[in-house]
Amino acid sequence: MEKNRALLRTKNPDKFGNRKKQSVTHHTAFGFCRKCGVEHALETGDAVSLASALMTQLESNGCIDFELPQEQRNPGFSLDYLWGEARGKMFGVADCIDANGKRVALKAFSCQYQGRWEAPGWAPPLLDPQAWDRLVEPVDREIKSIGLELERPHVSKTTRLELREQRKILSQALMRDIHELYEVSNFCGERRSLSDVFIGQGIPTGAGDCCAPKLLHSAVSKDLRPLGIAEFFWGRENLSHTRRHRLFYSCCQDKCQPLLGFMLCGIDK
Ligand SMILES: [Zn+2]
Ligand SMILES: [Zn+2]
Missing domain, CATH: 1.10.287 (Helix Hairpins)
Known part of the structure; x- marks a missing residue:
């Protein structure tokens, strides 16, 4: 963990927003696991191409509830919201495999969407x-x-x-x-509260609401094993200019990394 912190400070982020020195693969979701005493990580894998397909869907439909027939769609799920005052939002995709070897894609948006926790076809929150x-x-x-x-x-x-x-x-x-x-789960079958597993003092607002925790939680509950995860930003650039439309980013340092070590535990079994 400490070693990673040092790397995080010294390396410039690559196009995935990843600051770790990696030449071949990208650990988009990672964190230190207290139980195992090591860092668990999940690379992007094929999730990047799934994410690109999702971007095409978003672009052509202009909303996030595009799985519903046109007449059943909710105006509250329009993408226009992400270009206004609220600014853009992170979206994530997980490429998973089920017990029969069938590939299943999961998708998530960060936090709430215009005050809504749930949207048809999207991973639910951890609460x-x-x-x-x-x-x-x-x-x-x-x-x-x-x-x-x-x-x-x-x-x-x-x-x-x-x-x-x-x-x-x-x-x-x-x-x-x-x-x-918040109920936090992992691939060892453990279920704990957020305050139980979060590493560090003071849990920041929005911890557990990012795409990676939602995707992993959803995979556990559906008995799926994630093979890759990719997160991208959609909409108006954020106020601190650290997130731009269509670009990919690694899991965030303050809310996700202190949580993902626990959540990724057992993923390789
Ligand atoms: Zn995060
Ligand atoms: Zn572990």
């Missing part, structure tokens, strides 16, 4: 969307009402400090509760 709604909505309302309270005139300095503290405690507790909703 139960209904449980997420039940947990987040009431706390969100409370946090918003504190915000309104703070905007009112003539609020004393002491009250203001108290309200801010109250809001901070609420959102920290919410983050912890959200992390408990």
